[in-house]
Amino acid sequence: MRIHPLTLAVALVFGGIDLTAAGLNITIEARVAGRRQTSANGQSPPAFTVKRGETLTVQWTATNPAPGPALSEVTMHTVLDKDAPATQSKAGSGALYEGAVNLDFRSGERSSGNFRMPMVEPGSYVLRVKSVGIKGQTGAKDGAESFATLKVIVQ
């Protein structure tokens, strides 16, 4: 069975992203058979090359490392988008996947997500996991959003 992911066209209304801070620790791991690549917030997005038709598995984690009050009503937003700048926060017309979950993060608490899909369209993709809703909360380490990105190149 072959299931081809296609373009996801959704309009997003996020504001700009904060490049300077990390309220959550976010990690990303991308895998295909026998190979893997990781990324984390605060890191330049590494590139991960996969062959057309390979099934990509993505796992992300988000942890609140700061002591103090819980971060409430945080949305973890995940996008796998085609031909998008690494810092773009909106899902474009080339997005293959978009997921969101809203959570509270107590100190030390961790949440995670994953998805798997065959990559059948050659091209350059950006995988991005971002928090939304932390900015301004006193429980955040520095009161700002976090994000981690990884480039996926399908040949």
Add this chain to the structure above:
Amino acid sequence: MKLPHLSLACALALTSTSNAAHFDAVLTASASGVTRKAGMDETPPAGGLNKRPVLQARAGEPIRIEFMMTNVYTHDAFIDSGVRYYIVKEREAGQKPVPPREGAPVEGSFNFALKPQAKIAVRTRVAISEPGIYLLRVESFNTQRDHEHFSAIDIDVR
């Protein structure tokens, strides 16, 4: 539920919840301009109580999938619980046994402490090239109750 002009994050904040117990769920699948929608069901019994809608699609045709699940149980958080979705081939439309999801080429999940009023949403598009009957299912797990909730649609690919 169609939320074409909102981000998923904004949609999570804006949608209202009902007062029913545990979970509310809406799953839609669309192809060739036709949309099938499924609401919440529960298991046990295996395969749930409701008849699943069937979406017809041509092999290779884009299928748009959206779901949103809301935890409407207002009393406690469920530690180490989650929501997952998958597409897996099945023997016939409407069958009650749920095929093993191991090896499903499309799947995803979220693992977290599920708080009251939490919402989980995904949008994606897939195309299935091999004709057959497929089960599209989104379900809760580890909610520390005597049952779990799910929403499901059969996809008949010709």
